[in-house]
Amino acid sequence: MSSQLKIIPELCIGCRSCELICSLENEDLMAASGSRINVISFIESTALGMPYHLPVTCYQCADAPCLKVCPEDALKRNKDVVHLDLEKCTGCRQCIKACPFGVIRWDDNFKKIVKCELCNGAPACVDICPSGAILFEAPNFEKPESKSLDFKKSRPFYAREKAFEIQAYQALKK
Amino acid sequence: MNEAFPAGGYHKKLLRINLTTGMIQSEEIPVEVLKSYIGGTGLGIYLLYSQVPTGALPLGPENNLIFATGPFTGSLVPGSGTYSVMCKSPLTGYAASAQANGFFGARLKAAGFDALVVQGCSEEKVYLYIDSNTAVLKSSEFLNNKGAFETDKKLRARHNEKGYEQKISIACIGPAGENQVRFAAISSDRGHMAASGGVGAVMGSKNLKAIVISGDGPIPTAPGKKNEIKKEIFRWREESNASGLGKTVHEKGTLGLFKPYHDKGWVPVKNMTTNQLPEDTLAKFDWEYIQNEVYEKVPRACHTCTFTHCHTVRVKKGPSKGFIGEEIEYEILAGYGSNWGISDPGTITMLNGFIDDLGMDAKEVSFLISMLMEGRQKGLIGKDDLDGIDLTWGDVDAVKQLLEKISLRKGMGDVLADGVARTVKALGKEFDKIGVYVKQGNAPHVHDSRTRWGTLFTQIISNTTSQEGMDMTGRGNPELGITKPTADPDRYLAEVQTKTGPKRQFEECLAFCYFQACSLKQMVQTLNVITGADFSAESCLKIGERVINLLRMYNIREGLSMEDDSYSHRLGQSPTDGPGKGKSLNSTFNEVRQAYYEMMGWDNRGVPTAETLERLNLTFSHIEKVR
Structure with missing residues (x-):
């Protein structure tokens, strides 16, 4: 299996550099709205009251629901990446409804559907992340380690994992 | 200068909000001005000089409150969420220029404007909502005398980001700003303060409680330069990460500076009556002790930060155990700690949150309270002069009571709310011998700068x-x-x-x-x-x-x-x-x-x-x- 994006929310600092580099790489323009990766910072009612940053992007699902609903056949799987053919896309937004993670978006500034296609095999967000929260590597089942800064030492790691569980649950309920 | 300027970096647009008439309009900023003044403070002083009449009262409707961004704001340049606030200062009567980081500047730019100019004065209390399509004034009666953090929370919930943050930034004032305390600050993104010069008081005088910006639109850059821009930004990041602060700040914060500064005699202790702390207090102000023992912290970075300076912390021990607030900086530790005779870093963290919530400038607050404490010790001022508050060195409750009075301009607080220099004049006696301020009328940064x-x-x-x-x-x-x-x-x-x-x-x-x-x-x-x-x-x-x-x-x-x-x-x-x-x-x-x-x-x-x-x-x- 080829490389995948791995996101470690515990390491995310919430600087949103990934959003801008993604948009710059793919749209030749820095705009958070044009980004295929988005950071949500939970700031209230979190476990222990501490903020929590959650970067989300397309998981390139093996059995992708968006593929099945597209009436124009604009979404196609090519090896491990789900590609969107903008020539075919009519903007009907069925894929947005079908996506279980809410990571396919209609962008109002660019008037089109945006979704992550892994920047043709070299995702720009990986290099820009200052804390190593976004990795691009072949899947392994060991716990991934931070690329550069090691925040774990200074962070209540357990509390953060608990916070994540609760937040993910609340996000699902919404 | 070549013809292409500016091919990027600017929208060339400012939004003018007249609170007296309620008129909001977008204006073009002349290219000539951008060439000569670039943005930020330069653009701000240009607008201030050219559009505020001579002799305007700082807290009157003629003064303008200017929020200005620069060509990098909102882009990938490290730390580019910063904005500059300019106005005529109610503290000095001269120009005030204050900056704050966070996301507010970036989102102002993403909403499509390089600057905001707020002029006039609203009859009722309002807040301003801006996104890429609309700019409206709405009543803020429900926020009267609410702290800066609660204001952020309530407005965020009103504008569809209840409990989380994605594209909304809020700059607001606390009760201090509303009551025109002359050293009131503007608080953006929960705890990033544009503090110098009393800009919050000017916002309060205009009856403007907050500015809510929703922005995730394009930041203009020169087209077709993707690779060059990426190259420059990565170089910049490397340079800033290799600098002294870049290497240490994610771990030590600015607290790492306390010990070296103390060794040089640059830390003010008890209103500069000395600059040496006893060993046991110094041990408590050690960065390792504070970062590891006093609180636990999680990062809450500003826009495009490359090494996480800012954290949210939770106090683990001491009388303020359980308090959640912002990581303290060197200046806070010195200002609310050594300068007031308080030695518990957890309590200082709590005071930092308390004062940010009231919306005041840390340096002015620090030297104002320390002056009164010294005056109390020397018998220049008694308990009765301060409405029964017994303000002695290190008394946290007395400090909180007094600050609350100042923020509401109640009783003696009405006098103290005018800042150190004016208080010295009002109290007379020997206070001119112990007040710490520069002659323009503002307190300096919290250092013992006498030999710095x-x-x-x-x-x-x-x-x-x-x-x-x-x-x-x-x-x-x-x-x-x-x-x-x-x-x-x-x-x-x-x-x-x-x-x-x-x-x-x-x-x-x-x-x-x-x-x-x-x-x-x-x-x-x-x-x-x-x-x-x-x-x-x-x-x-x-x-x-x-x-x-x-x-x-x-x-x-x-x-x-x-x-x-x-x-x-x-x-x-x-x-x-x-x-x-x-x-x-x-x-x-x-x-x-x-x-x-x-x-x-x-x-x-x-x-x-x-x-x-x-x-x-x-x-x-x-x-x-x-x-």
Whole structure:
């Protein structure tokens, strides 16, 4: 299996550099709205009251629901990446409804559907992340380690994992 | 200058909000202005000089409140969420320039504007909502006298980001701003304070409680330069990460500075009556102890931060156990800790949150309270003079009670709410001997700057109510031609100020986080790539010099004289102990000040000469035209 994006929310600092580099790489323009990766910072009612940053992007699902609903056949799987053919896309937004993670978006500034296609095999967000929260590597089942800064030492790691569980649950309920 | 400017970096648009008439309109910013002043503080002082009438009352409807961003704001440049607030300061009566980081600046830019100009005064209390399509004023009655954090929470919930943050930023004032406390701050993104010069009081005087911005639109950059822009940004990141702060700040914060500063005698203790702390207190102010033992922390970075300076912390021990707030900085530790005789870092963290919530400037609060504490100790003021509050060294409850009174201007708080310099006048007695302020009328940053010459001098002659240049005490800067540390307060001090001032003010025009700074060369290269301009290092320093001179001309227009380039009695006293014992700026100050005027091309009263103004293209013809 080829490389995948791995996101470690515990390491995310919430600087949103990934959003801008993604948009710059793919749209030749820095705009958070044009980004295929988005950071949500939970700031209230979190476990222990501490903020929590959650970067989300397309998981390139093996059995992708968006593929099945597209009436124009604009979404196609090519090896491990789900590609969107903008020539075919009519903007009907069925894929947005079908996506279980809410990571396919209609962008109002660019008037089109945006979704992550892994920047043709070299995702720009990986290099820009200052804390190593976004990795691009072949899947392994060991716990991934931070690329550069090691925040774990200074962070209540357990509390953060608990916070994540609760937040993910609340996000699902919404 | 080539024709292409500006190919990027600007929307060339400002939003003018007239609160008296309720009219909101978008205006074009002339390219000529952007070329000459770049943005941020430069754009701000241009707008202030040209659009606020001479002699306008700082807290009256004629004063304007200007939020200005720079060409980098909102882009990938490290720390580019910064914005500059400018207005006529209610503290000094001269120009105020305050900056805050976070996301507010970036989102203002993403909503499609380079600057906001708020003028007039609303009849009822309102807040302003802006996104890329709309700008509306809404009633803020439900937020009256609410703290800055609660205001953020409630407005966020109203605008569809309940409990989380994705594209909304809020800049607001707390009760201090609403009640026009002269050192009130503007708080953005929950705890990032634009504090200097009392900008929050001006916002309060306009009955504007908050500005809510929803922005995730495009940040203009020169088209087709994707790879160049990426290259410059990665270079900048490397440089800033290799700098002294870049290597340590994610771990130590600025708290790592406390011990070295203390060893040099730069930490104010009990209103500068000494600068030496007892060993046991010093051990509690150690960064390792605070970061590991006192609280646990999680990162809450600003826009495009590259090394996580800011964290949210939860106090683990002591009387404030369980308090959740912002990580404290060196200046807070010194200001609310050593300067007030408080030694528990957890309590200082709590006070930091408390004062941010009221919305006040830390440096003014610190020296105001410490002055009263010293006055109490010396019998200059009694318990009854402070409405029954027994303000002794280290009394946290008394401090909180008094600050709450100040923020509401109740009882004695009404007098104290005018800041250190005015309080000295109001209380009389010996207070002029113990008050810490520069003669323009604002408190300096929280250092014992009596022997930290660079920091002291740059604030004495500052035209911004804060530091105008950079302190090069103890380190040089080859790029600016500063080769030796300023060990003594001699003529060299003036030279250092002349060289660092333009660079610092140029940086303030670009508007990015000071901590993420890189070399001037890298800054100029990035500016050229993003805007398609062809600036050189010299032309950029000239812009900085132009900004200083325009600030100076504005202040002179509003009545500044060379007597204002001075400092209070306490700041001239020699420290009674510590490494700086016996030293003082007093003996050489007049000479240094004259040397500085001369080097800046000003006359011997500190007024820019006609030649200097002409050299900097400050002929005022274009300014007169706009007015």
